[in-house]
Amino acid sequence: MTTVLEWPGKAQAFALGRRLVDGQSHPHLGDGPHLRLGDGGGPYVPAPRENLLVVGDNLPALTALLATHRQRVKVVYIDPPYNTGNAHTYKDHGHDHASWLNFMTPRLLLARELMRDDGVLFLHLDDQESAWAQLLGHEIFGEDNSLGTLIHQRAKGGGNAPSFVRGHDYVHVWGRDASRVGPFLTEKKSPAKLEVIDGHRMLVETDVLRAGFGRYARGSERRLMYEDILAVKGAKKLAEVDAKLDSGEYILRPWGKAGKHAVVRVTPAEKASSKMYSIIKALGGQNDLEPLGLGGVFSYPKPVELVKALVASQTFFDPEAIVLDFFAGSGTTAQAVMAANERDSGSRSFVLVQTPEPLRSKNARAVVAAQDGRAGDGAGAASGGAGSGAGGGSRGAASGGGDGNAEFPTISELTAERIRRAADVHSPGLPFTRLDVVEGE
Ligand SMILES: C[S@@+](CC[C@H](N)C(=O)[O-])C[C@H]1O[C@@H](n2cnc3c(N)ncnc32)[C@H](O)[C@@H]1O
Numbered sequence: 424m425t426t427v428l429e430w431p432g433k434a435q436a437f438a439l440g441r442r443l444v445d446g447q448s449h450p451h452l453g454d455g456p457h458l459r460l461g462d463g464g465g466p467y468v469p470a471p472r473e474n475l476l477v478v479g480d481n482l483p484a485l486t487a488l489l490a491t492h493r494q495r496v497k498v499v500y501i502d503p504p505y506n507t508g509n510a511h512t513y514k515d516h517g518h519d520h521a522s523w524l525n526f527m528t529p530r531l532l533l534a535r536e537l538m539r540d541d542g543v544l545f546l547h548l549d550d551q552e553s554a555w556a557q558l559l560g561h562e563i564f565g566e567d568n569s570l571g572t573l574i575h576q577r578a579k580g581g582g583n584a585p586s587f588v589r590g591h592d593y594v595h596v597w598g599r600d601a602s603r604v605g606p607f608l609t610e611k612k613s614p615a616k617l618e619v620i621d622g623h624r625m626l627v628e629t630d631v632l633r634a635g636f637g638r639y640a641r642g643s644e645r646r647l648m649y650e651d652i653l654a655v656k657g658a659k660k661l662a663e664v665d666a667k668l669d670s671g672e673y674i675l676r677p678w679g680k681a682g683k684h685a686v687v688r689v690t691p692a693e694k695a696s697s698k699m700y701s702i703i704k705a706l707g708g709q710n711d712l713e714p715l716g717l718g719g720v721f722s723y724p725k726p727v728e729l730v731k732a733l734v735a736s737q738t739f740f741d742p743e744a745i746v747l748d749f750f751a752g753s754g755t756t757a758q759a760v761m762a763a764n765e766r767d768s769g770s771r772s773f774v775l776v777q778t779p780e781p782l783r784s785k786n787a788r789a790v791v792a793a794q795d796g797r798a799g800d801g802a803g804a805a806s807g808g809a810g811s812g813a814g815g816g817s818r819g820a821a822s823g824g825g826d827g828n829a830e831f832p833t834i835s836e837l838t839a840e841r842i843r844r845a846a847d848v849h850s851p852g853l854p855f856t857r858l859d860v861v862e863g864e
Pocket residue numbers: 479480481482502503504507508708721723724725726749750751752753754755756776777778780834
């Protein structure tokens with residue numbers, strides 16, 4: 424027996440999603456939604472591996488992306504809102520599961536279509552929609568393609584919840600085809616570095632041999648150089664090291680000014696990983712935003728560490744993968760992708776989608792005021808990409824309409840600013856392209 428959820432509007436929501444999935448096949452054909460460069464630029468067809476921030480509703484945005492990204496996305500991470508875009512329609516009804524499911528259904532169908540066969544989708548939720556979302560996901564992906572649910576431990580405690588203190592969220596995971604999805608991996612040893620040596624990704628440890636135990640003067644070399652092994656540790660140790668050099672477990676690397684060599688352990692990356700644990704502890708996304716000067720601007724940013732772990736788990740051996748987040752918010756996913764790339768010199772790319780709704784927060788206003796002060800100085804190392812919108816100027820959506828929001832910037836504007844600032848830290852000069860969605864007729 425198969426049990427499926429029923430709710431008012433379900434048939435129409437699935438029909439809409441299927442129509443959108445089938446409809447768009449070429450960027451210049453038909454009058455479906457398409458993309459254009461931000462700030463009033465012309466039509467634009469992005470390269471699949473370009474970093475993108477698409478500004479607009481994710482329903483037309485995902486539809487437009489089908490033209491270039493169908494079956495290309497390896498990882499989707501989403502943290503959707505609980506009160507959906509239908510605020511006006513459903514405002515008086517309190518929380519309404521049906522409207523949430525109707526909102527999510529076509530978007531998840533489109534996301535699935537953008538995924539590679541071995542692609543995975545992480546759906547991050549708190550209690551409120553978790554159970555409903557899980558059944559919806561089973562229906563969209565097929566229950567056989569469920570890979571399980573992770574727990575994100577996000578708080579240590581506190582609060583005055585009516586029943587118990589909730590310190591966790593859920594991350595439901597599906598594969599487009601679960602049988603094609605490899606294990607979810609995590610690094611075994613985080614201090615070591617990943618390098619590509621002779622075309623192979625290797626974990627590199629440069630301090631396997633120490634000159635001695637105990638204290639070292641500050642700044643003094645702790646490593647025992649190959650040339651000194653015999654004198655310091657004796658012939659037996661030297662023979663041991665030579666054997667490992669022969670087997671390839673160690674290599675020698677020129678080190679320091681004395682013309683000597685460090686003994687370096689190299690481990691194939693696949694041997695340096697272990698399977699991810701289902702409970703992931705990562706506190707406070709605000710802590711990531713504060714160093715970027717964006718503390719208190721967004722309400723509930725997710726931690727970079729969490730999203731980085733999720734992204735890395737499925738791109739451990741795929742450092743050129745495309746990562747999609749169509750509820751971008753503060754842009755955590757973009758920073759997580761940069762951090763994952765920084766770790767292994769990868770070139771994963773991100774595609775983010777965010778509506779240009781006004782962000783009613785004083786801090787947000789202050790950030791944009793400061794940004795305007797900088798405008799014209801070519802600010803923003805990350806703005807090298809075509810149309811990435813350096814220096815603001817994309818405020819029209821919130822400020823032009825005489826809707827009483829004139830003084831507030833849009834969320835998407837701040838997403839762009841976060842991407843620029845994160846790039847300054849992780850990947851100076853990283854290009855990204857800001858696009859707008861033009862809805863079809
Ligand atoms: C819960 S937040 C995501 C937070 C994000 N994970 C972070 O770490 O900052 C959900 C975001 O989705 C955006 N959003 C809601 N409906 C949307 C839609 N239809 N299209 C695009 N973005 C939407 C909201 O504006 C909000 O910024």
